[in-house]
Amino acid sequence: MSTIDTLKAAFEASLTPTPSVISIGLAIVLLIPIILHFIFSATTPYTTLPSVLLVGPSGAGKTALLTLFERGPLYHNNNPAVPTPVAETHTSQTPSTVELAVSTDRPTTTYRTDLDATGATAKKFLLIDTPGHPKLRRHALAHLASPSATITPSLLVSPAAQKGEGAETSKSKLKALVFLVDAAALADTDSAALSSTAEYLYDVLLTLQRRFLRRSGSRAPSNVPVLVAANKLDLFTALPAALVKSQLEAELSRIRKTRSKGLLDSGEADGEVVGGEEGEGWLGAVGSDKFSFKEMVEFDIEVEVIGGNVVGDGPGADKWWKWIGERI
Ligand SMILES: Nc1nc2c(ncn2[C@@H]2O[C@H](COP(=O)(O)OP(=O)(O)OP(=O)(O)O)[C@@H](O)[C@H]2O)c(=O)[nH]1
Ligand SMILES: [Mg+2]
The missing domain is CATH 1.20.5 (Single alpha-helices involved in coiled-coils or other helix-helix interfaces)
Structure with a gap:
């Protein structure tokens, strides 16, 4: 009681x-x-924005492109009023991330008008620049291999974390991949640029192909579209996009042949990538003689080659921006 x-x-x-x-x-x-x-x-997580990965050989212009998209044409090399042109970059040692937005309410998107895109019509995403040096490429490749299509914290450093504001890193869904190519370097037949560029592209595409083959369940994420951006078309020596495409396809065929010969005792001893599955190291359609980017459709990978330039006079970077905007 x-x-x-x-x-x-x-x-x-x-x-x-x-x-x-x-x-x-x-x-x-x-x-x-x-x-x-x-x-x-x-x-x-701090953010769940989708992301776009910038890869490609050293010197292709990845950091220059990131800076152009981030700061706009004011930093364009041609503008005499600007003391520090966008072209002044250093070879990158670590990945870096910027947050950008594509406007969806205009039919013709350009990075210039989208610079101040905000509000409901702006689709935000993260653009991630990776180092192109051969010894640092494994970071980008390891993250592409992830079957969940996410970028894991070691690669994705959120802008807040970069500024030291705590807010740790997060996972972000990878929506597209931009493979930047120096079209002027490819024109020089004496240089090793074509073979080294194609080697890297081969590794990138093979990683995506393997990811597709290892996907599990019907809820598996769709694969990542690839834009091969033929850069430096302002230089008169640069190859046009169509030639960049055919040169790369020819070189990829050659690499595929060489690698398939020496596959058993080759450098595929990276541990986890050895799957034992037949044809694992073969890029594209089995049995085809000449490699073509169209073969990648079989693995849900769309490859498109578009020309442009970051500095100087030429087609510019708008087509690349549009391509990215359509895939975010
Ligand atoms: N002419 C010309 N030069 C360019 C263009 N884009 C970039 N460059 C130059 O190419 C050089 C290398 O550019 P970066 O952006 O540092 O290259 P990166 O791909 O970031 O290289 P890594 O960081 O080593 O992987 C710089 O000197 C740029 O000025 C372009 O469209 N035309
Ligand atoms: Mg760089």
Whole structure:
């Protein structure tokens, strides 16, 4: 009986508007949202924006392109008013990420007008620049291999984390891949540019192909479209996009032949990539003689070659921007 009495008394006291009851009530009302905020901000990643990965050999212009998209044509080399042209880049040692937005309410998108795109019509995404040096490429490749199509924290450093604002890193869905190529270097037949560019492209496409073959379940993510961006078309020595395409396809055929010969004792000893599946190291359709980018459709990989330039006079970077915008 006495316990019921005390409960009753407590209940009555809690309904009596005394100062202590009011202050406890206020504290609960004010504190709960704050506590919930901290719980959710700790468990939800900083951002779930989709991402686009920039890859390609060293010197192709990846960092220059990232800077152009981030800062706009004001930093264009041609603009005499700008003391620091976009072209002044250093070879990259680590990946870097910027947040960009594509506007969806204009039929003709250009990175210039999208620079200040905000609001409901702006689709935000992360553009990730990776180093092209052969010794640093494995970072980009390892992340492409991930079957969940996500970029894992070691590659994706959120802008807030870069500024040291805490807010750790997150997973982001990879939506597209831009493989930048120096079209002027490819024109020089004496240089090793064509073979080294094609080697890297082969590895990138093979990684995506393997990812497709290893996907599990019907809910597996679709594969990533690839844009081969033939850069530096401002230079008169540069190969036009159609030639870049055919040169790369020819070189990829050659690499495929060489690699298939030496597959058993080749450098495929990377551990996890050795799957034992027949034809694992073979890029594209089995049995085809000449490689063509169209073969990649079989693995849900769309490959498109588009020319452009980051600095100087030429077609510019708008077509690439449009391509990215359509895939975000
Ligand atoms: N003429 C010309 N030069 C360009 C163009 N785009 C980039 N460059 C130059 O190419 C050089 C290399 O550019 P980066 O952006 O540093 O190359 P990257 O791909 O980031 O290279 P890594 O960081 O080593 O992987 C720079 O000197 C740029 O000025 C272009 O469209 N035309
Ligand atoms: Mg760079």
